Amino acid sequence: MSKKAFPKMRVAVISIIIIVAIIAGVAYYYVTLPGPAPTPPLSPIKIGLVGELTGPWAYSGTGQLEGIRFAVEKINREGGVLGRNIEVIVTDSKGDPSEAVTLFRRLVEVDKVSAAIGGLSSSVAIALSPEADKAGVPIIMSWAASEKVHRKDSRYVFRSPVQLVPCVMQGVTEYIKSQGYKRVGMLVADYAFGRSVEACLKSYLEALPGVQVAVEVAPVGETDFTSYIRKLQAFNPEVLVNAHPPRGASAIKQMIEMGMKPEVLIAYAPDWTELWEALRDDVFQIKLVHIWGFFDPSNPDYIRVAEEFREKMGKFMDMSQVVGYVQINLLAEAIKLANSAEPEKIRDALSQISYKSFLAFPLSYMPWGELREPRIVMTVFKPGPPPGRVNPGAEWHPEAIYISPPLKPYVPEE
Missing domain, CATH: 3.40.50.2300 (Response regulator)
Structure with a gap:
């Protein structure tokens, strides 16, 4: 190779290096150029x-x-x-x-x-x-x-x-009628819900011939139901409608202790666990019916x-x-x-x-x-745990005994 060829080669090599550097720079630019900002997450x-x-x-x-x-x-x-x-x-x-x-x-x-x-x-x-x-x-x-x-x-x-109360009381009235009960006791709490149960059920029961009703009204925070139970005991109801949340379970326990054991309709919607914790094995000593259910367990x-x-x-x-x-x-x-x-x-x-x-x-x-299209689901306590892994090791489970047909929806007066 002649000496004159070396400068030409050097120029060619330098040119190639420059071209590669330019390409690399452009590639780097395109690689590192920020893309569009990520879409921010939607607000909850x-x-x-x-x-x-x-x-x-x-x-x-x-x-x-x-x-x-x-x-x-x-x-x-x-x-x-x-x-x-x-x-x-x-x-x-x-x-x-x-x-x-x-x-x-x-x-x-x-x-x-x-x-x-x-x-x-x-x-x-x-x-x-x-x-x-x-x-x-x-x-x-x-x-x-x-x-x-x-x-x-x-x-x-x-x-x-x-x-709502009027819908459930329709079902309760039909149940009382089917059982042939003539003496109905009521224990209600002195606030809007309790008073609604009292007024509504009494109005329905008035249409049933020969049915007598005795009502006792207790304050919401009452814990000692002795005086109320004694008055109801004198009436000797065949069925007792208990509409006293949140102390209804305490009233039932006191009633059992006083020797009063009518069928009890729980006319509110407590948890089954709440009733069990308050009453334990007493739930099996009387016929205790939870009337305000909305699903079959x-x-x-x-x-x-x-x-x-x-x-x-x-x-x-x-x-x-x-x-x-x-x-x-x-x-x-x-x-x-x-x-x-x-x-x-x-x-x-x-x-x-x-x-x-x-x-x-x-x-x-x-x-x-x-x-x-409301319905009511009535349940009772049964011994032993519920099916599957719902509540393993439990001493009780709820069982549906009655699911009503669709009940008439309430129509406000105004």
Whole structure:
């Protein structure tokens, strides 16, 4: 190779190096150039709980919250609703109606919830009902079985899944008639719910010839029922309707201790566990009928969910946990149906929905938010654990003895 060729080669090599460097720089630029910003996660759908976690109704209120949390975790784990997680903002009214109203307004105005759950006690629900219509935010009432909760012009008030007093008392009247009972005793709590049971059942029983009714009214916080029981004992009822939450179990125990053992109809919706803890083996000493049920505990779909609840939460899925679980799933289905988390659209979807799950009746609604096709499920205690892994090692299980046909929905007078 001639000496003249070396400069040419050097130029060629340098040119190649420069070209490679330029290409590498361009490649580096394209590789490191920031791409489009990742899509931020969608904000959660907020649901407010005006709970009753302390105070007279704490047993049911804390159970309801357990069911809510179980349902929310399950829904979010499976992808949420409309691609968004559900977030529940929890408050505690302590069972005080004015405090409940304050909390609801804060949930609406500050937290901007899409819907709310509340109204465990009837007094709280009656206070919240007009607030929901005024705010234009749907609220799912819980127990709150007084018919005064609903007005004919209510459009944002719905219930799930506990039935109203008039509907349940229809079923109770038919039961009393079928048994041929003529002496009916009643122990009721002195507040909206208890008084509703008293007035409604008495009006139905008046249509049954020869039926006598004796009523004793006790304060909500009463713990010593001796004087009330003595008066009822003198009447000697064949069946006693117990409408005294949250102290009804204590009244039953005192009644048994005083030697009074009529058939007892539990005319409210306590947890089975609550009754068992208060009465233990006494539940087998008398015919104790829980009349305010809304699902058959032998339903395979309930058993499947209750087994999962037991595995996740470490306890039995009782009535209060079912209430919270169903309420969240009802709202999730309504949001899907509405394809929106806007309160008004959720309200419209609830007005059209027919949601059943493992309940004994579908959750569908009259225009004012009352259940369209309610039924009642009566249960009794039986020895031994329930089927499957629902409550292993338990000394008892609930068994359905009667599921009513669809009952007539309540129509408010105004």
